[in-house]
Structure formats: structure tokens, C-alpha cells
Amino acid sequence: MPSPTLTPAQERTLALLRRSGEPSVFSEQFVAELREEATQAMAGFHDRLGNDTLFITKNTLGSVHGCEAQHLAPDEFEWTPARAKGQVAHKAIQQLLNWRGEPTAGELVDDALARLGDEEREFGRWVAALKPGDEADLRGRAIEHVTKFTETFPPLDRRSNPLTESAAQWPVDAPILLRARVDLVIGRPQGRESRKLIIDLKSGRVSPRHREDLRFYALVETLVRDVPPRKLATFYLDSAQPIVEDVTEGVLRSALRRTLDGVNAIIELSIEGRFPVKRPGVHCRWCPLRADCPEAALGRADESDEGDG
Ligand code: SF4
Structure with missing residues (x-):
């Protein structure tokens, strides 16, 4: 089967990830x-x-x-569409690995949402109970995630x-x-x-x-x-x-x-009751103690970390 033509971004990623040089072998003793x-x-x-x-x-x-x-x-x-998009996209990518043919990102995400919504765990129950607006928000974010992955990450060879x-x-x-x-x-x-x-x-x-x-x-x-x-x-x-x-x-x-x-x-x-050390930082932004914490002002505001997965 001919190798797929890679985009420049895929070529760049492949070059950084592929094996090169001597085989990597760690000693049993180590x-x-x-x-x-x-x-x-x-x-x-x-x-x-x-x-x-x-x-x-x-x-x-x-x-x-x-x-x-x-x-x-x-x-x-609490789950939100922004926090959940990674989980949905990963499930969609998992489906992509074994899907026959060339599914669209939308098909993969819809399939992932249906499967996750059937799972008997807290996340599955949250997905199953989504209101139409939140479901559309989550679907759109997950499709963006999957599309970026397929456009920029080298195609995954099943033999690997x-x-x-x-x-x-x-x-x-x-x-x-x-x-x-x-x-x-x-x-x-x-x-x-x-x-x-x-x-x-x-x-x-x-x-x-x-x-x-x-x-x-x-x-x-x-x-x-x-x-x-x-x-x-x-x-x-x-x-x-x-x-x-x-x-x-x-x-x-x-x-x-x-x-x-x-x-x-x-x-x-x-367990042993040691007094906690406060370390302000970007995490102050979503800390439940923020309102009463004088150190919170030392933490940097950061607008981009919620979409972390
Ligand atoms: S707001 Fe205070 S308690 Fe919360 S993370 Fe920041 S320093 Fe820690």
C-alpha cells in the first residue's frame, strides 16, 4: 500500500518522534x-x-x-464541555484506530459520545444527561480536537x-x-x-x-x-x-x-496533620479558597489552562 502524503506539520512531528541512533537499552540492574x-x-x-x-x-x-x-x-x-473535550476526543481517536474506511471527525465524535454516554461511571452519566446546548458545545470542541490531531499528527500505522x-x-x-x-x-x-x-x-x-x-x-x-x-x-x-x-x-x-x-x-x-504550605501560582485561578486567601493575588492569572487535555 502506498504511504500517505504527509503535511509539513506531520513530517515535522514524525522527524521528532522517530527512532534514530543507537538502540535504547536499559540495564536489568538499573x-x-x-x-x-x-x-x-x-x-x-x-x-x-x-x-x-x-x-x-x-x-x-x-x-x-x-x-x-x-x-x-x-x-x-465539575465536568464542563471545555474539560470533557479531551476525554471525548481520545475516545474518538481510539475509534479511528480501528475504523474501516475514512470516517469524518464528526462521525467519530458522535460515536464516541454515544459510547461514553452508555458507560456506567460518573463521566458517562454526565454525558448522557447533557442538555442540547452543552452537547453541541462539547461536540464542537471535540471535533476541533480530533481534526487538529488528524491534520497535524502523522497517521498511526496499526503495525506499531x-x-x-x-x-x-x-x-x-x-x-x-x-x-x-x-x-x-x-x-x-x-x-x-x-x-x-x-x-x-x-x-x-x-x-x-x-x-x-x-x-x-x-x-x-x-x-x-x-x-x-x-x-x-x-x-x-x-x-x-x-x-x-x-x-x-x-x-x-x-x-x-x-x-x-x-x-x-x-x-x-x-494523615499526620502537617500544616499545608501555600504556593500561589496559575492554579489560584480555580482554587475554591481563593476568595479568602491573601496569597491568591500573587498567583498569575492565566486564561488558557482550562482546555488542558
Ligand atoms: S488561592 Fe491560596 S490556597 Fe488557593 S492555590 Fe492560591 S495560594 Fe493556594
Whole structure:
């Protein structure tokens, strides 16, 4: 079958993502040491947890490493079309991977909305109960997301095992679980050679937190499958540009350190009663404590972060 003609944006992205140079192979010893360090640290945390359990995700870590006072505030999260567009678009892209023929973005999004609305979980119930105006808003945003993806990201070759919303958890059962759900995974290891590419799709502006999210995914992938991914990329749909990082031992060690620091802080704050440290920033904009927080004025207003997925 002839290769599809790529747009310049697709060519540019492909050049940044493709494999080059020497094969990436991490030593067994390094992976074993990383897991041992994680296992020992978790055992120490379990002793401090009592009967509680913790689910650690990129959002938990981003929250506790942001403002600790906000981290402890009651969760007032509500779905909106702007927040939900990423979930719908990812489902649509998942359908695209296995769809026969050439569906339009609208067909894919309609199919995704129908499927998500049938799911027995909070998000599915929210989708199923959408009023016509909100549904149209969500549909339009998700179609824009999918269209930008198909126009600017290289076509996904099924032989490279592309997966969307790919979940991983470490360990299998314990009081503290690390959980990852990756927007897009391409490739799979060959023996111990790292060939997997982990990609997060983002709209809005670049944030250092996006790189930390990917590093956390790389850590969980390594702890679960023993073979680290070779590359991490945040693909910014509005600018058709990936920001790419090669996975190294240093990246994985840094991700483990940040994860353990985050778990330690969560236990100190939630179980041991430590007073939270306020860290004003862009997150002040949607903080429920903002009205009564003098530090809120130090946080930068930012208009673009809501569409973050
Ligand atoms: S307004 Fe800002 S500094 Fe104050 S608690 Fe919220 S996030 Fe923290």
C-alpha cells in the first residue's frame, strides 16, 4: 500500500518522534534497583498509612506539588464541555484506530459520545444527561480536537500497536497504588530494547507540569513492564508541535524522587496533620479558597489552562 502524503506539520512531528541512533537499552540492574528503591520506600509509607489507601496519579502529584492548601481543599471539580473535550476526543481517536474506511471527525465524535454516554461511571452519566446546548458545545470542541490531531499528527500505522487511554498500575495490590492512563502509546519493546513512545495530547499553553506528568507515566511503565519507554512527547494540538524528551536513567530517577516526595507530603498533610504550605501560582485561578486567601493575588492569572487535555 502506498504511504500517505504527509503535511509539513506531520513530517515535522514524525522527524521528532522517530527512532534514530543507537538502540535504547536499559540495564536489568538499573531497573531492578529502581523497583527496589520504590518498593522499600512504599513499605515505609504503608506503616504510616494505618488503614488508609492511596491512589497516586499524575493529578494527585501535580496537586500536592502545587499548592498544598489547595490540595487539601474540598474537591469541587465539575465536568464542563471545555474539560470533557479531551476525554471525548481520545475516545474518538481510539475509534479511528480501528475504523474501516475514512470516517469524518464528526462521525467519530458522535460515536464516541454515544459510547461514553452508555458507560456506567460518573463521566458517562454526565454525558448522557447533557442538555442540547452543552452537547453541541462539547461536540464542537471535540471535533476541533480530533481534526487538529488528524491534520497535524502523522497517521498511526496499526503495525506499531497504537493504543489510546492505555492504563497501567503498580503494584498489583497494595495500600498505595501508582496509576497511569496514557493518551497515546505507540510501539512496543523488542526484548529489552525500549521502543515505546508515550504521548500526551494537550491544548492550551506549555507547562512544566506536562513534562512531569510524562515522566510519571514512564516510571509506572518501567515498574510494570521492566522496559522503560524510549521517548516521551507532549503534543500541543493548537501549535501542531511536540515537545519531546528521551527517557534516561536520570529522568526515571527524578520521576521516582518526585513521586516519593509527593506520597510523603500527602501522608504528612492528610494523615499526620502537617500544616499545608501555600504556593500561589496559575492554579489560584480555580482554587475554591481563593476568595479568602491573601496569597491568591500573587498567583498569575492565566486564561488558557482550562482546555488542558
Ligand atoms: S488561592 Fe492560591 S495560594 Fe491560596 S490556597 Fe488557593 S492555590 Fe493556594
